[in-house]
Amino acid sequence: MNSFTEENYLKEIFKLMQQEDSMVSTNAIADKLGTRAASVTDMLIKLSDKKLVHYKKYQGVTLTSKGKKVALEIIRNHRLWEVFLVEKLQFKWDEVHEMAEELEHINSKEMVLRLDKYLGYPKFDPHGDPIPDDKGKIGVKKSRLLSQLIPNKAAQVLGVVDHSPAFLQYIEKLGIMPGHGIKLKEIIEYDKSISISINGKEPVFISNDVAKNILISA
Amino acid sequence: MNSFTEENYLKEIFKLMQQEDSMVSTNAIADKLGTRAASVTDMLIKLSDKKLVHYKKYQGVTLTSKGKKVALEIIRNHRLWEVFLVEKLQFKWDEVHEMAEELEHINSKEMVLRLDKYLGYPKFDPHGDPIPDDKGKIGVKKSRLLSQLIPNKAAQVLGVVDHSPAFLQYIEKLGIMPGHGIKLKEIIEYDKSISISINGKEPVFISNDVAKNILISA
DNA sequence: AAATAAATTTAGATGAGTCTAAAAATAATT
DNA sequence: AATTATTTTTAGACTCATCTAAATTTATTT
Structure with missing residues (x-):
């Protein structure tokens, strides 16, 4: 399986790819994750060995379909937990991010399926971000x-x-x-x-x- | 703060202290955690430096009051999440341990307080184990x-x-x-x-x- | 009490993820 | 196009948690 750290890299690469709609640079990732470019390079090589990203030296990275699947799963987890924290535990929408950052890595597909059901299959998280379904499909509202x-x-x-x-x-x-x-x-x-x-x-x-x-x- | 691993050592030492009602041996910990005695020794020195355990070479360990507080917090988290998984997500009592092992380390006092309230301040988990309150007080049924x-x-x-x-x-x-x-x-x-x-x-x-x-x- | 067995600790090594400093490649300017 | 600046990678080192193998301490037997 993938470590906590690997999952965070994949998630961040996914988000950056959405914004920039192309290859993601080493520095951009370092910035977002609060780490150094050298560390990012090391991790990209590792993720590339695991076939989770397409990595070309000096050119940047994109996710493979395998990597995208993992990223979407983490994002789904994050957003479902945010709904839980706001709707069930009565947190405010500006308080839930840090907790969801930890909860998103809990490793149980079945748990997330049941959480989704328990929450009534929400389509958006408290910030309006769409929640991918369990296949990774994301309903994009224009x-x-x-x-x-x-x-x-x-x-x-x-x-x-x-x-x-x-x-x-x-x-x-x-x-x-x-x-x-x-x-x-x-x-x-x-x-x-x-x-x-x-x-x-x-x-x-x-x-x-x-x-x-x-x-x-x- | 304490790492995931440190918390697991403290939790296990607490449980062993309850059973044996005295000093806990290096091997006993290694057994429970599925690690080697040498690794346990290293960790005990580290926990001792952090004033979480009383450690005497070759004699075993006990928890300090500080260590006990951390252990009880983790145990409380674990048991509350087990209640959540069984009562809200409809898991069976034999399915929840692994998930709770991960959830127990999520680092937010406020979240656990609200979870407790949300669950109606349960006194026991699905296996009948008592749930410590937020001060670490544990209602011991004879x-x-x-x-x-x-x-x-x-x-x-x-x-x-x-x-x-x-x-x-x-x-x-x-x-x-x-x-x-x-x-x-x-x-x-x-x-x-x-x-x-x-x-x-x-x-x-x-x-x-x-x-x-x-x-x-x- | 001496010898043997068991438990524990030390020494040295490994892998994951990170860092700094220096080298190399790419991009931007003059 | 040549130089400078920026970005990225390499090299070497650090911390954390772990390991094996050897040394040491404590416990058990004969």
């Missing part, structure tokens, strides 16, 4: 960033890009959460900051930096 | 072994000594489970095998080996 919203057209908050507690706490205070309706009221051309109405309430102002981290329905 | 039961006196099954799936499956098939009433019908003096009635049902025969692994009310 989405775009709030920073690209068209004025006065109704849309829905789907999720977030930044998952940090600070960000989540901030937007929650503004009333922005997955599932809520959203409408663009005004764009300040100068700095691209915007004013939006959530669920028909009084408009609030947010910077472009914030708008770039919120996903809405396309 | 118990003795089924092999010491007095003929025709009513008693109750409290728990088991052997936790192996094979054993649990066997006694469950016989109808022996924590909470069930039990009465001794006959003792075969030759091999100390006994015949017992569970919840007033038809008596069943069990060997002394089995009777020595079942805990009943004193």
Whole structure:
């Protein structure tokens, strides 16, 4: 089987591949995992030997289908545990990441199947991220960033890009959460900051930096 | 913090101290953990440096109060997760040990507090073992072994000594489970095998080996 | 009490995952 | 295109938890 550490590398490579939609660089991985480039190189060689990644010296990595399967399983575990922590143990959405980082590595397919059933087969985690099914299939909702919203057209908050507690706490205070309706009221051309109405309430102002981290329905 | 491995040593030393009620030997630990005596010695020195055990060369170890606190926390986590797996995810009592071995090391006091509440503050796990509270206090029910039961006196099954799936499956098939009433019908003096009635049902025969692994009310 | 057996510790080695410092390859600039 | 800068890899070393084999201590027998 794969170690805790190997699983974390695979998960991070998967996420980076989604963003950059191509080969992932050694430094990008080192950055995300808080480790050094040299360590990443060592691990990539190991993962390559195990046929979990395609690795070409100096060129970067991509996941093999085997590697992608493992990554999706870990991501599924993570998101299901997040649902558990929020729905059953009453944690807030900005508190669950660290715990889920540990829970995701618990090694039991059957347990996760039952957890999924117990939670009522949720399709999205508390941050709006889609939960892959047990085959690794992920239901991709078409989405775009709030920073690209068209004025006065109704849309829905789907999720977030930044998952940090600070960000989540901030937007929650503004009333922005997955599932809520959203409408663009005004764009300040100068700095691209915007004013939006959530669920028909009084408009609030947010910077472009914030708008770039919120996903809405396309 | 303490590593996964350190926690397992502390937990095992705690359990052995309960049984033998004195110093625990290097070999006993090696046996239980499936490792070699030399490895145990190394770890004992390390745990001693961290003030988690009292260690005297060639004499054995006991836990310090600090070590006992950690051990009880791990045991509490383990037993609460077992309750979760059986009550909420519908696992059988002989299926949950391995999963709980991993879940017990998830590092979040708050999560365990909420899990405890969510489960309704259970006092015993599915095998009848008492669950320490968050201060490490453990409610000890006076118990003795089924092999010491007095003929025709009513008693109750409290728990088991052997936790192996094979054993649990066997006694469950016989109808022996924590909470069930039990009465001794006959003792075969030759091999100390006994015949017992569970919840007033038809008596069943069990060997002394089995009777020595079942805990009943004193 | 001396000899033998058993338990425990020491010494030295290994693999996993990490690091720093230096070398090599690729990318960017002048 | 040649030089400089950046990225990545190699080389060698460290820590953690483990191992085997040999040495030492304690326990058991004769």
